[in-house]
Amino acid sequence: MLIDIYHDTVCPWCRIGHKHLFDALAQYQQTVKIRWHPFLLDNSIPAAGCEFRSYMQQRKGIEPQAIEKLFDHVRNIGHAAGVKLDFNKIHLAVNSILSHRLxxxxPDDIKNDVVQAVYKAYFEEGLNLGDLDVIVAIGTKYGMNSTVLRLQLNGNALADAVLAESTFARLNGITSVPFYVINNKVKIDGSHSSEVFLQALNRAALIEISTKIW
Structure with missing residues (x-):
């Protein structure tokens, strides 16, 4: 079973959706391979970031009180899913390209863990994902060589590839994230419940079986 995940590391709905997906996978009996694909929500944000609440108010076109209500709504949904979204810790809207390069x-055997660590760094600790030291520290925690990683990320390693993949997703009709494609057949748009993901996994398995039969 193959699952392609299109996401951005600064998207709270992506973190919620991933939790629901992995809850579904815990109940699923087949071996699953996951491929992570970048979808940059706003690559125009400078590496130093910009003030979070002002940015979100402008992006959403709503007043300060409304943005706090929105944060409360998303925080509560995250809590129900079992993930922490601490918007009070987030002071910077950040450019996520460096985290996608990480x-x-x-390596494949730690990629899922690294993804979740990046989300934790932003949504629980409020760290700047555009800061090289932050990103290197995450990679090093999971066994990546800090010297090699710093050299790679100080240069342009995979920057063009990340941008191209994000652009490719948009050109192929993906307009929001999270977005999931199971076995190149079943598509899920949004952070649905684990039950919906489990149904989608079973549907994809049935499609694969019927294809082999015919």
Whole structure:
């Protein structure tokens, strides 16, 4: 079973959706391979970041009180899913391209863990994912060589590839994330419940079986 995941590391709905997906996979009996694909929500944000609440108010076109209500709504949904989204810790809207480059460089056996660590760094600790030291520290925690990683990320390693893949996703009709494709057949748009993901996994398995039969 193959699952392609299109996501951005600064998207709270992606973190919620991933939790639901992995809850479904815990109940699923087949071996699953996951491929992570970048979808940059806003690559125009500078590496230093910009003030989070002002940015979100402008992006959403709503007043300060409304943005706090939105944060409360998303925080509560995250809590129900079992993930922490601490918007009070987040002071910077950040450019996520560096974090996607880290994910691309991470070996397959630790990639899922690195993805979740990146989400934790932003949504629980409020760290700047555009900061090289932050990103290198995450990779090093999971066994990546800090010297090699720093050299790679100080240069342009995979920057063009990340941008191209994000652009390719948009050109192929993906307009929001999270977005999931199971076995190149079943598509899921959004952070649905684990039950919906489990149904989708079973549907994809049935399609694969029927294809082999015919």
């Amino acid at each position: 994910i691309a460089l991470a």
